[in-house]
Amino acid sequence: xxxxxxxxxxxxxxxxxxxxxxxxxxxxxxxxxxxxxxxxxxxxxxxxxxxxxxxxxxxxxxxxxxxxxxxxxxxxxxxxxxxxxxxxxxxxxxxxxxxxxxxxxxxxxxxxxxxxxxxxxxxxxxxxxxxxxxxxxxxxxxxxxxxxxxxxxxxxxxxxxxxxxxxxxxxxxxxxxxxxxxxxxxxxxxxxxxxxxxxxxxxxxxxxxxxxxxxxxxxxxxxxxxxxxxxxxxxxxxxxxxxxxxxxxxxxxxxxxxxxxxxxxxxxxxxxxxxxxxxxxxxxxxxxxxxxxxxxxxxxxxxxxxxxxxxxxxxxxxxxxxxxxxxxxxxxxxxxxxxxxxxxxxxxxxxxxxxxxxxxxxxxxxxxxxxxxxxxxxxxxxxxxxxxxxxxxxxxxxxxxxxxxxxxxxxxxxxxxxxxxxxxxxxxxxxxxxxxxxxxxxxxxxxxxxxxxxxxxxxxxxxxxxxxxxxxxxxxxxxxxxxxxxxxxxxxxxxxxxxxxxxxxxxxxxxxxxxxxxxxxxxxxxxxxxxxxxxxxxxxxxxxxxxxxxxxxxxxxxxxxxxxxxxxxxxxxxxxxxxxxxxxxxxxxxxxxxxxxxxxxxxxxxxxxxxxxxxxx
Numbered sequence: 001x002x003x004x005x006x007x008x009x010x011x012x013x014x015x016x017x018x019x020x021x022x023x024x025x026x027x028x029x030x031x032x033x034x035x036x037x038x039x040x041x042x043x044x045x046x047x048x049x050x051x052x053x054x055x056x057x058x059x060x061x062x063x064x065x066x067x068x069x070x071x072x073x074x075x076x077x078x079x080x081x082x083x084x085x086x087x088x089x090x091x092x093x094x095x096x097x098x099x100x101x102x103x104x105x106x107x108x109x110x111x112x113x114x115x116x117x118x119x120x121x122x123x124x125x126x127x128x129x130x131x132x133x134x135x136x137x138x139x140x141x142x143x144x145x146x147x148x149x150x151x152x153x154x155x156x157x158x159x160x161x162x163x164x165x166x167x168x169x170x171x172x173x174x175x176x177x178x179x180x181x182x183x184x185x186x187x188x189x190x191x192x193x194x195x196x197x198x199x200x201x202x203x204x205x206x207x208x209x210x211x212x213x214x215x216x217x218x219x220x221x222x223x224x225x226x227x228x229x230x231x232x233x234x235x236x237x238x239x240x241x242x243x244x245x246x247x248x249x250x251x252x253x254x255x256x257x258x259x260x261x262x263x264x265x266x267x268x269x270x271x272x273x274x275x276x277x278x279x280x281x282x283x284x285x286x287x288x289x290x291x292x293x294x295x296x297x298x299x300x301x302x303x304x305x306x307x308x309x310x311x312x313x314x315x316x317x318x319x320x321x322x323x324x325x326x327x328x329x330x331x332x333x334x335x336x337x338x339x340x341x342x343x344x345x346x347x348x349x350x351x352x353x354x355x356x357x358x359x360x361x362x363x364x365x366x367x368x369x370x371x372x373x374x375x376x377x378x379x380x381x382x383x384x385x386x387x388x389x390x391x392x393x394x395x396x397x398x399x400x401x402x403x404x405x406x407x408x409x410x411x412x413x414x415x416x417x418x419x420x421x422x423x424x425x426x427x428x429x430x431x432x433x434x435x436x437x438x439x440x441x442x443x444x445x446x447x448x449x450x451x452x453x454x455x456x457x458x459x460x461x462x463x464x465x466x467x468x469x470x471x472x473x474x475x476x477x478x479x480x481x482x483x484x485x486x487x488x489x490x491x492x493x494x495x496x497x498x499x500x501x502x503x504x505x506x507x508x509x510x511x512x513x514x515x516x517x518x519x520x521x522x523x524x525x526x527x528x529x530x531x532x533x534x535x536x537x538x539x540x541x542x543x544x545x546x547x548x549x550x551x552x553x554x555x556x557x558x559x560x561x562x563x564x565x566x567x568x569x570x571x572x573x574x575x576x577x578x579x580x581x582x583x584x585x586x587x588x589x590x591x592x593x594x595x596x597x598x599x600x601x602x603x604x605x606x607x608x609x610x611x612x613x614x615x616x617x
Contacts, residue, residue, distance in 0.1 A: 196357020
């Protein structure tokens with residue numbers, strides 16, 4: 001079984017592998033007599049340009065969980081799963097404007113470092129521990145496992161070889177070269193994964209449309225919309241029509257609910273993502289890089305979800321099944337969809353390029369995760385808790401050893417954790433979702449709220465996992481996106497209560513009249529939005545007027561009201577309170593200023609996303 005690979009396919013793939021490893025090792029070199037220091041190894045020496053940041057962000061983000069997992073969800077659920085991508089594009093605007101500037105100004109290396117400086121060692125240790133668990137047992141394992149599924153489906157390589165093979169491939173240059181090798185090879189990787197992914201989608205659609213990809217898309221769209229109850233081209237899932245799919249994508253909750261927690265937590269505070277922005281030459285380059293990444297995110301559903309829907313339509317519409325004659329294999333589980341398409345529809349030569357794209361997505365993500373795992377362990381656990389006097393050379397050495405250890409653990413843990421899943425993408429979203437409510441609340445108020453205290457952050461952090469687990473056990477049938485929202489509401493209430501009742505505060509410096517006015521204006525804006533969303537929530541999520549929209553998940557808007565109320569409290573107290581936490585950040589509101597290029601780019605993203613939602617509502 002080799003998916004019809006020809007000599008040219010093998011040559012293209014081998015050439016890709018040699019290019020990436022060679023480039024990674026070349027970038028890892030140092031001049032004679034010089035050694036890497038921790039900033040070189042963990043933050044690429046602060047040398048990344050906007051296009052390298054944007055490309056590396058997407059290469060780190062797009063992996064087998066997209067090519068295999070999200071394509072599988074496209075096969076099973078449909079275009080609705082694109083909410084993760086399209087809302088992420090808008091989230092990148094918010095992160096670039098409001099979160100990243102503070103981190104760069106404070107010279108942050110890692111998120112636990114931010115927690116330590118802002119709150120203390122306890123909060124930092126908890127989040128270091130959380131992230132290491134997630135990176136090793138969720139991210140590394142799932143990405144390697146899904147990539148190995150593709151290799152087995154396409155080339156017949158056994159899973160027992162595919163998982164370690166991919167991890168070792170990523171480790172060869174990332175462990176030795178650090179973030180610089182990861183980021184600059186990602187620039188090449190993103191060309192392969194976007195180009196190869198678009199080519200695969202094109203040929204799959206062309207096969208349906210008698211050689212015309214646009215006609216093929218029109219045919220697929222028509223077939224889905226002709227079938228009663230088929231929601232494969234609906235962004236908003238109705239519980240009355242499809243209760244099974246609603247559990248994964250609960251209607252309006254994807255717009256008004258806790259998917260924002262997933263996106264802000266992932267793009268704003270996830271180490272292996274935000275680390276690329278922290279390595280920018282300067283703040284302007286970082287902001288432009290995130291906007292560039294936002295436009296690339298808009299493309300992702302075309303690359304990975306549309307092929308999954310194509311496979312679904314081919315297998316479920318008898319009048320199209322003549323297209324299946326003579327094809328190799330079938331789809332036994334949703335995550336088989338993309339490998340099946342690649343094996344059967346990509347022509348010789350292109351097949352090798354598309355497979356290289358898939359492997360590029362896997363390897364780039366694994367490399368970023370390995371680097372970030374070693375960064376957190378070395379700078380947030382080893383240096384402060386084990387060897388406070390460690391030299392730069394020792395830090396780099398420990399970083400390499402810890403990355404290697406994470407690689408080995410992921411090899412061993414992959415099969416027991418993921419062996420029986422139908423849609424691994426949903427596994428990843430749900431289990432990373434256990435920590436994101438706490439991450440967003442603790443880090444968000446740490447950056448924006450001068451009153452936030454160590455006591456509030458520590459107990460909010462400690463409560464995050466237990467509350468998430470209790471909610472899952474108590475409400476097992478509740479969609480996890482809505483459940484995350486309820487967890488966030490509890491954590492916000494806890495954080496606000498503990499902060500406002502904490503007497504361990506110091507006198508705050510008086511703000512300038514200009515900054516005070518800006519904060520008060522923002523506070524009133526959030527307060528008015530709070531009132532509007534609360535009213536809408538009560539009307540549309542209940543039967544007050546006999547027009548409940550609970551079947552569309554509209555009750556999730558109550559999480560939005562809590563977030564708006566939380567932000568309103570932060571703005572008003574920052575403006576008027578005469579006290580603050582001793583470790584609070586002095587916010588320079590001018591850091592949030594952006595130029596016309598940023599504004600135009602941001603407006604373009606929002607217009608595109610709104611248009612896509614309007615068409616595929």
